[in-house]
Amino acid sequence: MIVRWWSNSTGVIALLWTGLLGGCKGGLQDPGKGQHWHPDPARLPSPEAFDWVITAQDSTDPVLHTWAARLRQAQLRWERGAWLSEDRYSMFGRVWDVVVDGEGRVVVLDFENQEIRVYDQRGSFETLVGHQGEGPGEYIQAGRLLIGENDSLYVYDYSRSLFVIYRRHESGYTFERILDLPDGASSLDYACLHSEGYIVTQKSSRLREDPLFYKIDFSSSVIESFGTHRHYHTEEDEGFLHDQINRAYVLCGQGVVAVYLFYPIVDYFSGNRRYSFFLKEVNLQPFLLIDNRIAEYLNTDRFIEKTSYTGWVDQLEEPVLLKEDLLFYNFVRYEARNGEIINRYPMAYLLDLPRRKALLLNLEAYPFAALAAVRDSVLVGFRWDFYREEIPHIAYYVLPSQSSGKEAYESPDNRAYPGSMANGMPANRVSR
Numbered sequence: 001m002i003v004r005w006w007s008n009s010t011g012v013i014a015l016l017w018t019g020l021l022g023g024c025k026g027g028l029q030d031p032g033k034g035q036h037w038h039p040d041p042a043r044l045p046s047p048e049a050f051d052w053v054i055t056a057q058d059s060t061d062p063v064l065h066t067w068a069a070r071l072r073q074a075q076l077r078w079e080r081g082a083w084l085s086e087d088r089y090s091m092f093g094r095v096w097d098v099v100v101d102g103e104g105r106v107v108v109l110d111f112e113n114q115e116i117r118v119y120d121q122r123g124s125f126e127t128l129v130g131h132q133g134e135g136p137g138e139y140i141q142a143g144r145l146l147i148g149e150n151d152s153l154y155v156y157d158y159s160r161s162l163f164v165i166y167r168r169h170e171s172g173y174t175f176e177r178i179l180d181l182p183d184g185a186s187s188l189d190y191a192c193l194h195s196e197g198y199i200v201t202q203k204s205s206r207l208r209e210d211p212l213f214y215k216i217d218f219s220s221s222v223i224e225s226f227g228t229h230r231h232y233h234t235e236e237d238e239g240f241l242h243d244q245i246n247r248a249y250v251l252c253g254q255g256v257v258a259v260y261l262f263y264p265i266v267d268y269f270s271g272n273r274r275y276s277f278f279l280k281e282v283n284l285q286p287f288l289l290i291d292n293r294i295a296e297y298l299n300t301d302r303f304i305e306k307t308s309y310t311g312w313v314d315q316l317e318e319p320v321l322l323k324e325d326l327l328f329y330n331f332v333r334y335e336a337r338n339g340e341i342i343n344r345y346p347m348a349y350l351l352d353l354p355r356r357k358a359l360l361l362n363l364e365a366y367p368f369a370a371l372a373a374v375r376d377s378v379l380v381g382f383r384w385d386f387y388r389e390e391i392p393h394i395a396y397y398v399l400p401s402q403s404s405g406k407e408a409y410e411s412p413d414n415r416a417y418p419g420s421m422a423n424g425m426p427a428n429r430v431s432r
Helices: 011-022 062-072 240-245 300-306 384-389 405-409
Strands: 035-038 052-054 075-080 095-100 106-110 115-119 125-128 142-147 153-157 162-169 172-180 191-194 198-202 211-216 222-228 248-252 256-260 265-270 273-279 287-290 311-316 320-323 326-337 340-352 357-362 370-375 378-382 394-398
Touching (some): 062 340, 095 378, 211 256, 222 273, 320 370, 326 370, 340 384
Parallel strands (some): 052 273
Antiparallel strands (some): 075 394, 115 125, 162 172, 191 198, 198 211, 265 273, 326 340, 370 378
C-alpha cells in the first residue's frame, strides 16, 4: 500500500489542507529546524491548472451507477489466505502484485517468499513460474507482473531493471527471453502493456526537463517518450524527495493513465495531449522531509500515532482499470482521535476519464474492500474482514451480467461518506 497527500494554496483547495491539519490539536507537530512537512500548499498548482476538479457531488451518471450496481453484486467464488495452514500455497508472505490471464487463472507475486504462484479458476494451486536465482530464466528480485499476448508472463526484475518473459503452454510456463530496458529507463515497479503493441514504463531520470514515460517496443527500442514531471519547488536539494513525488502508477487503457503517489491527481494521456484531473475529496497524508530524506511516516498507522493525529486521512491502494479507461481509484479512509485509529472505511472513486464523470463509493456495502486485478468479468481483491485483520490473502469474484442503466440508476449508492462535512463528523462509522 502506498500513501500520498496533496493540497493547494488557493481558497477552495486550501480547505483540504485546513481540514487535514486543523483536526490536530494545534496542528501537526512542529518538525523542527531543518525538517519540513511536504507538500507545502504554497508550492503546488492552483485548481485552474486542472482540466477537471473531481468532487463527490459528480454522482448522477447512469453508466457509473450501473457499474456500481454490478460491483455490489460481485459473487465470491474462492479465497486463499490464512495465518496457518498445512497447505503452504494457502498462505502468503506479502501479496505484492496480482494479474489475471485470459483463461481466468490468477498469478500472484509473493514478494516476501519471492514466489510467483498460479491458481486456476477454482482456486487450486497450479504451478510456480520460474524461481529466484541468477541463471537463465531466473529473477533476482521479482517486483511486477504483466500479462502479454497468448497469456505470456512478463516478470520485472528489480535488481537488473529488465523483464524476464515466460511463455504459457498447457503444462505451465517456460522461459522465453529477456527484455532489456533502454538506458535511462526503469519501470520503477510500475509499467503496463498496451494493446497496440508496446510497453509503457517510467524513466529513472530525476531531471525535470526529461519526459516521465517511455513507449518501448518488444525489441527494447524507444518508440516515443512523453509526460512531464510534477514540479515541486523546495529550497533544499530535492534528491530522494524529487524521485518519490514524481513516481506514478501507470495503466494502459485506450489512453495511458498515471496516478501519482503523493498527489490525488490523475493524468490521462490520449493522443498527443495530457488531461489533468484533481480529486478534491481525497486527503492524502503529508510526509516529513529530514535532510532530504522521507521519514517513517509513510505508514499511515505510524503517522497517526507519532503525530497524535485527530481527524481523517486517506491511504491510497493501487488503482486498476475496470474497462478501457474506467478507473477504480481505491483508498482507505482513517478516522483518528489523539493518535488512536477509531475507524477505517474502504472507499473508491469510479472515474470515467474520457467522459469526465465520477462516482464516489463507500465499499462497506460491497463484498470487497480493495481490487488488485480485473479481467473481463473476473475481479481479484481483498475482503474487508480479512483486510482489517491484515491476513495476506486474495479473493476471487465473478461479476453478474450487465444490468440496464435505468435499473441501476434508480438505486444509486448515495449514502453519506466518511469525511463528509455533514454535521462536522464522518458518517457510516464502523466500530473496530
